[in-house]
Amino acid sequence: MGVKLGILGLGTVGTGTVQLLQDKTGRHPLLQEIEIYRVGVRSLDKPRAVELPTDVLTTDLEAIVNDPAVDIVVEVMGGLEPARSLILKALSNGKHVVTANKAAIARFGAEIFTTANQAGVYVMLEAAVGGGIPVIQPLKQSLSVNRINTVIGIVNGTTNYILTRMQTEGSNFNDVLADAQRLGYAEADPTADVDGLDAADKIAILASLGFGGRIHLKDIYTEGIRQVSKTDIAYAEKLGFVIKLLAIAKRITSAEENGGTLLRGDAATLSLSPLSVRVHPTLVPKVHPLASINGVYNAILVEGEPIGQVMFFGPGAGAGATASAVTSDILNLVAVLKTNTAVPNPLLACGHQEYCQIAPMAELITRFYARFLTNDQPGVIGKLGTCFGNYGVSLESIVQTGFQGELAEIVVVTHDVREGNFRQALAEIRDFEAIESIPSLLRVL
Numbered sequence: 001m002g003v004k005l006g007i008l009g010l011g012t013v014g015t016g017t018v019q020l021l022q023d024k025t026g027r028h029p030l031l032q033e034i035e036i037y038r039v040g041v042r043s044l045d046k047p048r049a050v051e052l053p054t055d056v057l058t059t060d061l062e063a064i065v066n067d068p069a070v071d072i073v074v075e076v077m078g079g080l081e082p083a084r085s086l087i088l089k090a091l092s093n094g095k096h097v098v099t100a101n102k103a104a105i106a107r108f109g110a111e112i113f114t115t116a117n118q119a120g121v122y123v124m125l126e127a128a129v130g131g132g133i134p135v136i137q138p139l140k141q142s143l144s145v146n147r148i149n150t151v152i153g154i155v156n157g158t159t160n161y162i163l164t165r166m167q168t169e170g171s172n173f174n175d176v177l178a179d180a181q182r183l184g185y186a187e188a189d190p191t192a193d194v195d196g197l198d199a200a201d202k203i204a205i206l207a208s209l210g211f212g213g214r215i216h217l218k219d220i221y222t223e224g225i226r227q228v229s230k231t232d233i234a235y236a237e238k239l240g241f242v243i244k245l246l247a248i249a250k251r252i253t254s255a256e257e258n259g260g261t262l263l264r265g266d267a268a269t270l271s272l273s274p275l276s277v278r279v280h281p282t283l284v285p286k287v288h289p290l291a292s293i294n295g296v297y298n299a300i301l302v303e304g305e306p307i308g309q310v311m312f313f314g315p316g317a318g319a320g321a322t323a324s325a326v327t328s329d330i331l332n333l334v335a336v337l338k339t340n341t342a343v344p345n346p347l348l349a350c351g352h353q354e355y356c357q358i359a360p361m362a363e364l365i366t367r368f369y370a371r372f373l374t375n376d377q378p379g380v381i382g383k384l385g386t387c388f389g390n391y392g393v394s395l396e397s398i399v400q401t402g403f404q405g406e407l408a409e410i411v412v413v414t415h416d417v418r419e420g421n422f423r424q425a426l427a428e429i430r431d432f433e434a435i436e437s438i439p440s441l442l443r444v445l
């Protein structure tokens with residue numbers, strides 16, 4: 001008997017998934033076991049790129065998740081509701097779920113995984129982060145024995161495309177965004193992408209898997225790329241950096257907490273020490289592996305002990321790539337159904353109960369890049385240096401190369417500093433008579 005799928009949504013990802021399921025030749029033989037039993041959509045009148053028997057397509061999505069014949073529900077409709085309720089209903093009805101919906105998982109993961117565990121079924125979400133890139137299963141399975149220290153990702157293709165074009169063309173954010181929208185690389189409402197919200201959803205999921213606890217989205221510091229200017233991209237270039245929107249989850253070591261030199265903590269300390277989880281544009285040294293990830297591509301760098309660094313790279317979106325992840329999840333579940341074991345596989349299930357402790361941004365130890373517009377007076381650089389010194393902020397470089405009209409432009413890169421100290425220094429500097437404005441402030445990897 002075949003495994004019956006109820007697919008919710010037949011848009012980009014749903015269509016890609018149906019195409020993959022219908023094109024079995026040369027792929028894994030388990031695909032033969034799968035029947036596309038129902039596909040739920042909003043409108044039956046829309047033209048579709050795939051052919052399905054007439055009784056398969058329906059607008060009654062409730063009926064799909066309540067149908068006893070359906071074994072696996074594939075949620076590729078997106079949005080928060082009714083996606084959340086339909087996932088919960090499917091799980092309560094004893095169906096496994098595959099979803100590509102990072103927004104729903106990042107917000108409702110706690111109730112979704114609790115419901116799945118109570119019902120003894122699995123929620124698979126490989127497509128939710130990094131699209132086609134295998135990163136969820138590697139974190140859950142292949143890397144599970146590692147003590148994860150850092151997960152850093154370029155996890156939003158739209159913003160990486162915009163920043164790459166700004167870099168290569170020397171263009172403004174607004175011009176590139178408008179062009180990206182015209183070409184279909186950015187959505188009409190680009191908020192979730194350009195303001196970093198999509199990346200925050202994704203790093204919440206990755207951090208939860210990497211560090212073994214739940215994450216409150218509200219605890220993630222999130223800054224998008226609207227403020228990144230072509231001036232900063234040009235300065236970064238001169239200083240040996242590119243600007244990327246990074247999503248970062250990092251274990252803060254006890255030594256960092258104490259503001260001291262880095263030491264590797266023991267297991268007990270690591271399990272208790274808080275995380276830094278954040279999304280922001282970042283100056284990345286050109287020699288760093290993430291610096292060369294361009295265009296719509298995504299990459300996720302994981303650093304763990306004992307493995308060291310591993311990087312996952314590939315297409316973070318698109319019909320075929322995302323369908324690859326969705327369909328691999330489906331195959332995993334078909335294998336589970338065929339082996340018919342009553343004992344849940346702890347490497348497939350998500351059993352986190354506790355929430356991770358997230359450190360406030362003021363405690364972050366990082367390098368900073370800052371650009372100042374000042375009146376061109378004697379002693380300004382000296383005063384900046386002295387004020388930073390008073391707050392324990394050590395400067396790695398300070399350059400004054402350009403002018404913006406009458407105003408001199410001074411760019412500073414710091415050594416590692418405590419963010420709180422740096423901001424205290426900046427508050428004082430803002431009041432200097434010679435300082436006109438501080439147009440940019442970016443963290444440096």
Ligand SMILES: NC(=O)c1ccc[n+]([C@@H]2O[C@H](COP(=O)([O-])OP(=O)(O)OC[C@H]3O[C@@H](n4cnc5c(N)ncnc54)[C@H](OP(=O)(O)O)[C@@H]3O)[C@@H](O)[C@H]2O)c1
Pocket residue numbers: 008009010011012013014040041042043044046059061075076077078079081082100101102103127128131316317318319322
């Ligand atoms: N696109 C990508 O490359 C990509 C990559 C990774 C993850 N994802 C995730 O995958 C999910 C789907 O994305 P997508 O790009 O495929 O979206 P999409 O093209 O907008 O397709 C959404 C589909 O869901 C159906 N739908 C939506 N709301 C519905 C409702 N209330 N009732 C019935 N049907 C409804 C739509 O029906 P109609 O066709 O009748 O309108 C459509 O078929 C999202 O969670 C997204 O974040 C997408």
Ligand SMILES: N[C@@H](CCO)C(=O)O
Pocket residue numbers: 128131155156157158159193198316317
């Ligand atoms: N909007 C997302 C799509 C994949 O989640 C991006 O730009 O990467």
Ligand code: NA
Pocket residue numbers: 126127128129130131132133134135136325
């Ligand atoms: Na993925």
